Amino acid sequence: MISKEVIDRIIEYTSPESVKLSEPLSRYTTFKIGGPAKCLVDIGSERELTEVSGFLKKEKIPYFILGNGSNTLFSDEGFNGVVLHIGKNFSDVVVEGNIIRAKAGAILVSVAGAAYKNSLTGLEFASGIPGTVGGGIVMNAGAYDGEMKFVTKAVKALSPSGETVVLEGDELKLGYRSSVFRHSDYVVLEVIFELKPGKQEEIKAKMDDFNKRRREKQPLDMPSAGSTFKRPEGNFAGKLIMEAGLSGFTVGGAGVSEKHCGFVVNAGGATSKDVVTLIEEVQKRVFEVSGIRLEPEIEIVR
Ligand SMILES: Cc1cc2nc3c(=O)[nH]c(=O)nc-3n(C[C@H](O)[C@H](O)[C@H](O)COP(=O)(O)OP(=O)(O)OC[C@H]3O[C@@H](n4cnc5c(N)ncnc54)[C@H](O)[C@@H]3O)c2cc1C
CATH class of the missing domain: 3.30.43.10 (Uridine Diphospho-n-acetylenolpyruvylglucosamine Reductase, domain 2)
Structure with a gap:
């Protein structure tokens, strides 16, 4: 209370x-x-x-x-x-030469836009990721040929003891959808990106290509949290789910997208319980068919 x-x-x-x-x-x-x-x-x-x-x-x-x-x-x-x-309210983005300083609440899509405007290359991969810079570094968000790890110079954060610290390099422990910040007591305040000078038309072409591929392959017209499961080593969650015959499988208002089986979507009025039950059922059936245990990528707050 x-x-x-x-x-x-x-x-x-x-x-x-x-x-x-x-x-x-x-x-x-x-x-x-x-x-x-x-x-x-x-x-x-x-x-x-x-x-x-x-x-x-x-x-x-x-x-x-x-x-x-x-x-x-x-x-x-x-x-x-x-x-x-x-x-x-906490989303300032400042560009100084090839360095971009973005407050934790800045949306990755806008930071990628600022990079493009300033002819800086490296953040094209983020132009379709709807998260904040803070959430992006926590998850080491990535797509296509890029990930936060490749373009992050340093991160300003509140440490678990409440001090402002700057972490860089190996201290960030950036791995596949993980970082030192995930499931920790750190709060990310700002990310300092280091990019390379590039050609604006090439940056634009790359962003357009990535976003076209997203529109073609992902159910962007339905509420979701992106890829629901982590990519299992040497395989793809969406492929395993499809092979288990679960394309279009639903629990209440939650469903496995027919467009991309790796996405669980809210097809209308889904409850959290619907989504969790569906995730568990997908894990069970995929395991039965392939012997592979899918792990959720999304953060489930119980
Ligand atoms: C349509 C769609 C497409 C997507 N495509 C991709 C993709 O291509 N690649 C990819 O990696 N992800 C993708 N995602 C998932 C998501 O956008 C990313 O994981 C993103 O980085 C999450 O950012 P967020 O601000 O929304 O985080 P939130 O969902 O708000 O939070 C995620 C986690 O980070 C923590 N957190 C957030 N901000 C901070 C902070 N400042 N300090 C400390 N902890 C914090 C939260 O506590 C939580 O644990 C997609 C999602 C959607 C809906």
Whole structure:
């Protein structure tokens, strides 16, 4: 239970307009699923993030850092704590030569756009990824020929003990959909990208090609969280799911996309429970047919 005193303190650190009570999380996820957060705070600055997260930690109040919610499935009961939403109020992007500094709430698509405008190459892969820079580095987001690891020079973050730190290179532990930040107490504040000078028309052509391929292959017209499962070594989740005869398989309002079996979509009114049950059923049936256990890529917040 979050008391009035706690809410008042959060408002002191932020502003009354930034703090919402019983806020439906379905509005903050690309799945369009999720019950209410007891409290949701729209973070506006590094100071707010530092102070509010420090306070919640001290008071032992559960909190969840949310970017654009494009890789997250909340439960139908919502979140019994405080969701710190790092979105457009914390999304400055500054370009200095071949360096781009982007605050955690900047959307990868816009950072890729800023790179293109400044004739910088390396971020084309991100031009169709609907996450924030913060969520992108947590997940080491990647597509086609690129991933965050290849273009990240350094990351400014709040350490688990609440200090501002800058991590680089191996310290970031960037691997397949993983990083030092995933399932940790770090909060990403800013990502510093290092890109290479390129030719604007070539950058544009590459972005257009990637986005065309996405439109052709992915169910972008339906709510989802992108690829639901991690790619198993030497194989593809979508292929295994199709071979298990699960294309178009549904549980309630959730379904395996017929366009791309690696995507679980909200085909209309899906609950979180529908999605979780469908994921478990897919895991079971794929294992029976192939002996391979698929692991979810998406963050399931129970
Ligand atoms: C249509 C579609 C296509 C997609 N295509 C791709 C793709 O090609 N490649 C790919 O890799 N992914 C893809 N995704 C998945 C998703 O966009 C990425 O994983 C993205 O990086 C998630 O960013 P987010 O801001 O939405 O993260 P969220 O879903 O908000 O959060 C994800 C995780 O990161 C944590 N987090 C978020 N921000 C911070 C922060 N500032 N500090 C600390 N922790 C934080 C959250 O707590 C959570 O654990 C796709 C999704 C959709 C819907």
